[in-house]
Structures are given as structure tokens and as C-alpha cells.
Amino acid sequence: MIQFHNVSKTYPNGSIGLRHINLTIEEGELVVIVGSSGAGKSTLLRSINRLHDITEGDIQVGGKSITHAKDKELRRIRRDIGMIFQSFNLIKRATVLNNVLSGRVAYHSTFRTMLGMFPREDIELSLHALERVNIREKAYIRADQLSGGQQQRVSIARALAQEAKIILADEPVASLDPLTTRQVMDDLKRINQEMRITTIINLHFIDLAREYATRIIGLRAGEIVFDGSPEQATDEAFADIYGRSIRHDEMLGGEV
Amino acid sequence: MxxxxxxxxxxxxxxxxxxxxxxxxxxxxxFQGMHFEGVQSTTKTVMLSIINGFLHPDWSYVYIPDGEDLLRGLLDTLIISILGTFVSAILCIPFAFWASTNMSRRLTVSGSGKILLSVIRVFPEIIVAILFIKAVGPGAFAGVLALGIHSIGMLAKLYSETIESIDRGPQEALLACGANRLQVLRYAVIPQVIPQFLSYSLYRFEINIRSATTLGLVGAGGIGTPLIFALQVRNWSRVGVILLGVVILITLTDIISGKLRKRII
Amino acid sequence: MKPAVPGSGRKSPPDIQLIRGRYKRIATWLLIIVVFILCSIHIHATPYKLMTGLPQMGSLLQEMIPPDWSYIPTIWQPIMETIQIAIVGTTLGGILAIPVALLCAYNMMPNKWVSIPMRVILNLVRTIPDLLFASIFVAMFGIGPFAGMLALLFFSFGIIAKLTFESIEAIDPGPLEAMTAVGANRLQVIMFGVVPQAFPYFVSYFLYTFEVNIRAASVLGLVGAGGIGILLDRSLGLFRYDRASMIILITLVIVLAIDYGSTRIRRSLL
Structure with a gap:
């Protein structure tokens, strides 16, 4: 469970990222956050694992405050939160398996991880995670040899190997083509349903949001202006979130 | 207009x-500082004996079963440059992180590192070698230390430029997994910079092997020592064979190191 | 904790690629360590030697401070000679490099029977370090700045010719075609098509080599090839470390000043 209590974020240059956010996300939900660029989607997502610090309020993850967590505690909470990025953020020269294994570092002592000696179980876990996203056979290939969609699946596998209870995905499909977009979204949905991992995704495609989400949250200028089921998120509701009518490029298109 | x-x-x-x-x-x-006029008198006879010597290299010097010969001198030179490069490739890592703007929050930290590195760079290695000879005595070890210390200046600068150009994404990903600072370094920074580090170290090795041939001129080991002896007694056929050896050694190491560098990147 | 990925508790047979990768890594590290140790043994390098040597180094550095300021008038003339050696050596080497660079570049000299041997010669020249040249020329022409100048001449010839022919090969062929089209002969093509494009690069490499040569010239004297190095050698031989440090200090100042000026000119060129 993730709880936002009156969370605000003001950047050092004075611009406002988030404004009095109160939000509770239950276990197993697949929440899609929508909003025009600059609305604070990324800030909201990154405040959950404190990649961005908030300036006011409190965020609790699984009942523990991440806002007030000290170093070690913070890393302990982050360990349970997997993150998927728009640009994949893989180590391009390392093998796929090593990229997935890097999700395990927080489980082991610094000394052990410095030597790069992961236990057998971790390797099995990572290989099974790769199996789940159907790229087990790529385990020993360098990450930069994979296509964009495959790279994104590696980063999903990294989150799985991490045994994350929550997955945060920041525009996971923004640099993918329509076909691989669907494959990646299908993977995320399947993992969410089969393993009951709470999943929060930033998206800018409206039709994808409607198709995959169990709950849609609309942000505008750092404030929540919509919070409801996909059925409630009509075109009019989206127009309200964006403050204008929907444009063609905000639809992925294809069969829905 | x-x-x-x-x-x-x-x-x-x-x-x-x-x-x-x-x-x-x-x-x-x-030009008037060069004293061209004092040169001509003996040149002709000297030139003839030099050409004669170079045309008849002292092949017997190449291998002498027990004693100082060309092959041993070249091996020493190679070893001095390998060890020197090795020492500097490792010693320069902390300096490189110190001098990288993206590894510390304050600009004064990286700025002071950069200044220190340029100070190291302006010290010629031959002078460093002389200082080390005074400390550990003449011989190859002084040469290794000289190359090791002198190369830090250039290598750490190149390393730090590599560190400054890395992609921040993987660091963010590791942080998000709950990794601590050292783990982020080990899994997000190091894998990105290691190939470039290796390539620069090989490049520096090519420079070091050239320097290593000259270290012997001041007594810091390697092929330079027999060369300076041969020069002092005007034994041109021996000078010829030593020069030939140096040219072959450097050409070979250049080719091998160049091939390796291409494979790494 | 229950495995988050179902089935991850199941043991699969050991992975061949994984084991191979691990052995490869261990073998590489072992090889590196063995080479390191063998090399160290060969040259009799021991940590003990370093431990006993370092305090001596410390006392030596202590003797260097403070530098002997009264030595400045004596070193002034050799310092000037150092600069002269670098200027003349770089200039003559640079002039010699121009025709060779043209002969080496494939787009200037399509005849491979000329360009390839020229490149081989150039590569051979570049294998010999400046101090080796210097010690040979000292033996040939006697102690003095002339030998140092010759050493730098060959050394800078190698660098400048290599860098210049590479930039000649990279020039835009358009103007050359235009010149040929209006009926220019080969020399005219070079004069009006190549020189305007390659000249800034040439000057930049020339200045860069000059910076390198100033450093080199300051140590040429160690083998008797003129310049400030002769005095440095003498001071070190007489254990006058305060004078040696004065020489080093002045040299550093000169080197930095010339670096600064030369870098500014190079920036304005490119």
C-alpha cells in the first residue's frame, strides 16, 4: 500500500512539481498516471522511491515512511520497489544476465557484491525472471545487442529478480514502436495480475491507459484532477485533464 | 561605409x-643560438664511420648466453613499461574520480584534482626517474616507479573525461533498486568506464615503452643503458643493432596494442 | 521468503555458459596477477625496497626546499637556449614534414609505390623517442644545442607529418575538383585547393608539437644535448637539490606560460 499525505514538491528554481497530493494506492492495483508533459507525472512516480525528494508532506510505502527513512532504511524500502525507465537504463556493455542480477545487489553485503559473487539462487531467480518475459535465451548476450522492446523486457526482469512488491514504470513505452509497446504493456499487465505486484505506470497514450489500467489518475499542474476507473475516463474526462481536446498523437491506434 | x-x-x-x-x-x-658553424669540421669522417657501423650491425650482441645482451635489454624495457603502465592504471583511478565533475557535488573538489593532475603532467618522466634513482637506487625499479607516477597525470585526466561522459541512467536504476554508493559505483559506473580505461591504458603503454627505452640513459634500467655505453665508446655497429631492436620492439607493441584497442571498444 | 517468481526454487542443471564465463574471468585475473608477479621478480622490485626508498625520497624532497633563488641569473641563459632549441627544431621539422605529408596522403599521391614506403619511413622515425635521437646526435656532433635541435627536428617531423597527412586525407575533395576543372596543374591544385584547407590544422599541430618540444628540450641536456638540462644534470650530480628544484620550478613556469599562449593561438585558429 502506498499513501501520500498532503505531498507537495517545489523545485529549487521555484517551479512547482506537486501540489497537496493525497492518494492511497492499494496492493495489486495497476494504476496509470496520465497528464500533459510537465504535469508532474514523473515527479509523482519518482517521489515514491525518493529518487526525487519532496518538500512537504509524507509518503508511506507498506506502512513505513520513506520520506523520513534514513540511509539504510531507505535502501531497504527501495529494494522492494522495482523501477522501469523510458530509456531502459541498462548497462549496455554488460550481459543481459548481469543486468538482471544487478537488481539483487541490495540483498547482499557490500563486500560480497563488490566481488560480483552472486549466490546460485540469485542466478536461477534471474534466469526465471528472464523466462517470464520470454527472453531467457538472450541471457548471455550483451544488452546493447537487443532491440528496444527486448531491452525494456530486461529491465522488467530486473524488477522481477529484485522480488519487488511494487513496480514503478516511468513512460516505459515512450521510446518503443506500437507493436513492441503492446508486448511490453502485456508483460506488465500479466505480471501485475499473476503476481499481484502493485504497478504504477506513467503513460501519454490515452487508449493504452484505458485498455490496461484498473485505475486512472489524471494530473494537471501538479494536482490530481481525475481519479477513477477506466470506464469513467471518457474523452471528456481526458479533455479536462489535458485542459484541451485530445490530439491524434496521444492515441497509439490499432485494435483496442 | x-x-x-x-x-x-x-x-x-x-x-x-x-x-x-x-x-x-x-x-x-x-637560429643564432644553434652554433651551426662549429659542426662541419669532423662531420665527414664521423658520418662515414656511422654509416659503416649501421650497415654492419653487431649481430653477435643480439644474444649472449650469459651476460647483458640486446634481447635481455629489450625484455627489461618491455617489463618496465608493462609494470609502469600497470601501476599508473591502478593508482590513477582515485585521482580520476577526484577530478571528475560528476562524482562530487562541489566544483572545488574536482577543480583541485584537475590542477594536481596538470602539475603531475608537466614533470618530465626522466626527472621523476632521476628522483626515484636517488631513492631506490639505479635500475629498472626506479624506471617502473617513474613511469607509474608520471603516467598518472595523463591517464587520470583521460579516465576522468570518461567518467564525466557516462550515462546517468544506470546509476539511477541501481539507486532505485536500493543499492548503496559503492554498489552503484561497482554496477553502474565501473562497467561503463572499464573498456575505455583499458583502451587508454594500452595507449599509455605505447607511450611508456618509448619512454622506457630512454630511461636507461639516466640509469633507470632497460635498453637505454647499453645504448649509452655503446655511444660513449662510439661503437656504431652496436648502436645500430640496438636501434634496430628498439624500432622492432616498438613497432610490434604498437601493432599488438592497436589491435587490442580496436577489439575492446 | 516465498520466491516472487514461481518455479524459481527448482534447481536447473548448471549452466555451461555461466561456468565458462566464470572460469574465463578467474583465468584472466590469475594471468594478470602472474604476469605482474613475474615481471616484478624479474626486475627485483620488492615492497621492501619501496618502503626503505620512500623515506629517502622524502628527505631528498626536503632538501629541495627552499629553492636556491640566487641561482636564477646563472640559469637564465640556458633557459633561453632551451627555447631556441625548441623553436628551431620544431620549425625545421615542420618544414620537412610538409612535402612528406603530401607524399603520404593517398588523395595527393595516388601512386601507392610512393605513399606506402613514405608511410613506413614515417612510422619508423616515430618509433624513436626524442632522447634517443638526442643521445645519438650528441655522439655524432658533440655536446651542445645543435644535437638537441637535430633530435627535436626528427621528433617533430614524425609527429607533424603524421597528423598533417591524416588531416590532408580528410579534406573536402570539392575544391580540388573545381581547381582541376579550371585547368590547374598539380602544384596549383595544392596551392589553392589543399593549402587553404589544411593550413590551419598544420599550424595547430605545429604549435602542439612546439609545446611538447619545450618539455623535451628542458631534459635534452641530461644526455648533453644543450639547454637547461645540462645544468640540471650538474646540480643533481653535485647533490645541490636546492638548485635542481629552482631549475625545475623555472622550467615549469616557462612550460606553462608557453602552453597557455600556444593554446590560445590554437583555439583562435580552429
Missing amino acids: RDTRAYKPISRRIRFWLSIIVILAIYYWA
Whole structure:
């Protein structure tokens, strides 16, 4: 469970990222956050694992405050939160398996991880995670040899190997083509349903949001202006979130 | 309009001729310091004996079963440059992180690192070698230490440029997994920079092997020592064979190191 | 904790690629360590030697401070000679490099029977470090700045010719075609098509080599090839470390000053 209590974020240059956010996300939900660029989607997502610090309020993850967590505690909470990025953020020269294994570092002592000696179980876990996203056979290939969609699946596998209870995905499909977009979204949905991992995704495609989400949250200028089921998120509701009518490029298109 | 057009070329022409005069004056001053006149008298006979020596290299010097020969001298030179590169490739890592702007929050930290590195760079290695000879005695070890310390200046600068150019994404990903600072370094920074580090170290090795051939001239081990002895007694056929050995050694290491560098990147 | 990925508790047979990768890594590290140790043994390098040597180094550095300021008038003339050696050596080397660079570049000299041997010669020249040249020329022509100048001449010839022919090969062929089209002969093509494009690069490499040569010239004297190095050698031989440090200090100042000036000119060129 993730709880936002009156969370605000003001950047050092004075611009406002988030404004009095109160939000509770239950276990197993697949929440899609929508909003025009600059609305604070990324800030909201990154405040959950404190990649961005908030300036006011409190965020609790699984009942523990991440806002007030000290170093070690913070890393302990982050360990349970997997993150998927728009640009994949893989180590391009390392093998796929090593990229997935890097999700395990927080489980082991610094000394052990410095030597790069992961236990057998971790390797099995990572290989099974790769199996789940159907790229087990790529385990020993360098990450930069994979296509964009495959790279994104590696980063999903990294989150799985991490045994994350929550997955945060920041525009996971923004640099993918329509076909691989669907494959990646299908993977995320399947993992969410089969393993009951709470999943929060930033998206800018409206039709994808409607198709995959169990709950849609609309942000505008750092404030929540919509919070409801996909059925409630009509075109009019989206127009309200964006403050204008929907444009063609905000639809992925294809069969829905 | 016409005024400015008439004015500009004149000031430019004055500047042009002024700089020409300055350059000519510098050259006049520089050339008269060279004492060309004192050279001619003995040149012809010396030249003949040199050419004769180079045409008949002292092949017997290549391998002497027990004693100082060309192959041992070249092996020493190779080893000095391998060890010297090795030492600096490792010693320079902390300096490189110190001098990288993206590894510390304060600019004064990386700035002071950069200044220290440029100070190290301006010290010629041969002077460093002389200082180490005074400390650990003449021989190859002094040469290794000299190369090891001197190379830090350049290698750490190249390393830090590599560190400054890395992609921040993987660091963010590791942080998000709950990794601590050291783990982020080990899994997000190091894998990105290691290939470039290796390539620069090989490049530095190519430079070091050239330096290593000269270290012996001041007594810091390697092929330079027998060379300077042969030069002192004007044993040109031995000088010839040593030079040949140096050229072959450096050419071979250049080719091998170049191939390796291509494979790494 | 229950495995988050179902089935991850199941043991699969050991992975061949994984084991191979691990052995490869261990073998590489072992090889590196063995080479390191063998090399160290060969040259009799021991941590003990370093431990006993370092305090001596410390006392030596202590003797260097403070530098002997009264030595400045004596070193002034050799310092000037150092600069002269660098200027003349770089200039003559640079002039010699121009025709060779043209002969080496494939787009200037399509005849491979000329360009390839020229490149081989150039590569051979570049294998010999400046101090080796210097010690040979000292033996040939006697102690003095002339030998140092010759050493730098060959050394800078190698660098400048290599860098210049590479930039000649990279020039835009358009102007050359235009010149040929209007009926220019080969020399005219070079004069009006190549020189305007390659000249800034040439000057930049020339200045860069000059910076390198100033450093080199300051140590040429160690083998008797003129310049400030002769005095440095003498001071070190007489254990006058305060004078040696004065020489080093002045040299550093000169090197930095010339670096600064030369870098500014190079920036304005490119």
C-alpha cells in the first residue's frame, strides 16, 4: 500500500512539481498516471522511491515512511520497489544476465557484491525472471545487442529478480514502436495480475491507459484532477485533464 | 561605409606586418643560438664511420648466453613499461574520480584534482626517474616507479573525461533498486568506464615503452643503458643493432596494442 | 521468503555458459596477477625496497626546499637556449614534414609505390623517442644545442607529418575538383585547393608539437644535448637539490606560460 499525505514538491528554481497530493494506492492495483508533459507525472512516480525528494508532506510505502527513512532504511524500502525507465537504463556493455542480477545487489553485503559473487539462487531467480518475459535465451548476450522492446523486457526482469512488491514504470513505452509497446504493456499487465505486484505506470497514450489500467489518475499542474476507473475516463474526462481536446498523437491506434 | 572599408585593411595590414617582424626577430634570435658553424669540421669522417657501423650491425650482441645482451635489454624495457603502465592504471583511478565533475557535488573538489593532475603532467618522466634513482637506487625499479607516477597525470585526466561522459541512467536504476554508493559505483559506473580505461591504458603503454627505452640513459634500467655505453665508446655497429631492436620492439607493441584497442571498444 | 517468481526454487542443471564465463574471468585475473608477479621478480622490485626508498625520497624532497633563488641569473641563459632549441627544431621539422605529408596522403599521391614506403619511413622515425635521437646526435656532433635541435627536428617531423597527412586525407575533395576543372596543374591544385584547407590544422599541430618540444628540450641536456638540462644534470650530480628544484620550478613556469599562449593561438585558429 502506498499513501501520500498532503505531498507537495517545489523545485529549487521555484517551479512547482506537486501540489497537496493525497492518494492511497492499494496492493495489486495497476494504476496509470496520465497528464500533459510537465504535469508532474514523473515527479509523482519518482517521489515514491525518493529518487526525487519532496518538500512537504509524507509518503508511506507498506506502512513505513520513506520520506523520513534514513540511509539504510531507505535502501531497504527501495529494494522492494522495482523501477522501469523510458530509456531502459541498462548497462549496455554488460550481459543481459548481469543486468538482471544487478537488481539483487541490495540483498547482499557490500563486500560480497563488490566481488560480483552472486549466490546460485540469485542466478536461477534471474534466469526465471528472464523466462517470464520470454527472453531467457538472450541471457548471455550483451544488452546493447537487443532491440528496444527486448531491452525494456530486461529491465522488467530486473524488477522481477529484485522480488519487488511494487513496480514503478516511468513512460516505459515512450521510446518503443506500437507493436513492441503492446508486448511490453502485456508483460506488465500479466505480471501485475499473476503476481499481484502493485504497478504504477506513467503513460501519454490515452487508449493504452484505458485498455490496461484498473485505475486512472489524471494530473494537471501538479494536482490530481481525475481519479477513477477506466470506464469513467471518457474523452471528456481526458479533455479536462489535458485542459484541451485530445490530439491524434496521444492515441497509439490499432485494435483496442 | 567607404570609410570603414578603407580603414580596416590598413589596421589589419599593420598587424600582419608587425607579427611577421616579430616572428622573424624570434627566428633570428633562435637560429643564432644553434652554433651551426662549429659542426662541419669532423662531420665527414664521423658520418662515414656511422654509416659503416649501421650497415654492419653487431649481430653477435643480439644474444649472449650469459651476460647483458640486446634481447635481455629489450625484455627489461618491455617489463618496465608493462609494470609502469600497470601501476599508473591502478593508482590513477582515485585521482580520476577526484577530478571528475560528476562524482562530487562541489566544483572545488574536482577543480583541485584537475590542477594536481596538470602539475603531475608537466614533470618530465626522466626527472621523476632521476628522483626515484636517488631513492631506490639505479635500475629498472626506479624506471617502473617513474613511469607509474608520471603516467598518472595523463591517464587520470583521460579516465576522468570518461567518467564525466557516462550515462546517468544506470546509476539511477541501481539507486532505485536500493543499492548503496559503492554498489552503484561497482554496477553502474565501473562497467561503463572499464573498456575505455583499458583502451587508454594500452595507449599509455605505447607511450611508456618509448619512454622506457630512454630511461636507461639516466640509469633507470632497460635498453637505454647499453645504448649509452655503446655511444660513449662510439661503437656504431652496436648502436645500430640496438636501434634496430628498439624500432622492432616498438613497432610490434604498437601493432599488438592497436589491435587490442580496436577489439575492446 | 516465498520466491516472487514461481518455479524459481527448482534447481536447473548448471549452466555451461555461466561456468565458462566464470572460469574465463578467474583465468584472466590469475594471468594478470602472474604476469605482474613475474615481471616484478624479474626486475627485483620488492615492497621492501619501496618502503626503505620512500623515506629517502622524502628527505631528498626536503632538501629541495627552499629553492636556491640566487641561482636564477646563472640559469637564465640556458633557459633561453632551451627555447631556441625548441623553436628551431620544431620549425625545421615542420618544414620537412610538409612535402612528406603530401607524399603520404593517398588523395595527393595516388601512386601507392610512393605513399606506402613514405608511410613506413614515417612510422619508423616515430618509433624513436626524442632522447634517443638526442643521445645519438650528441655522439655524432658533440655536446651542445645543435644535437638537441637535430633530435627535436626528427621528433617533430614524425609527429607533424603524421597528423598533417591524416588531416590532408580528410579534406573536402570539392575544391580540388573545381581547381582541376579550371585547368590547374598539380602544384596549383595544392596551392589553392589543399593549402587553404589544411593550413590551419598544420599550424595547430605545429604549435602542439612546439609545446611538447619545450618539455623535451628542458631534459635534452641530461644526455648533453644543450639547454637547461645540462645544468640540471650538474646540480643533481653535485647533490645541490636546492638548485635542481629552482631549475625545475623555472622550467615549469616557462612550460606553462608557453602552453597557455600556444593554446590560445590554437583555439583562435580552429
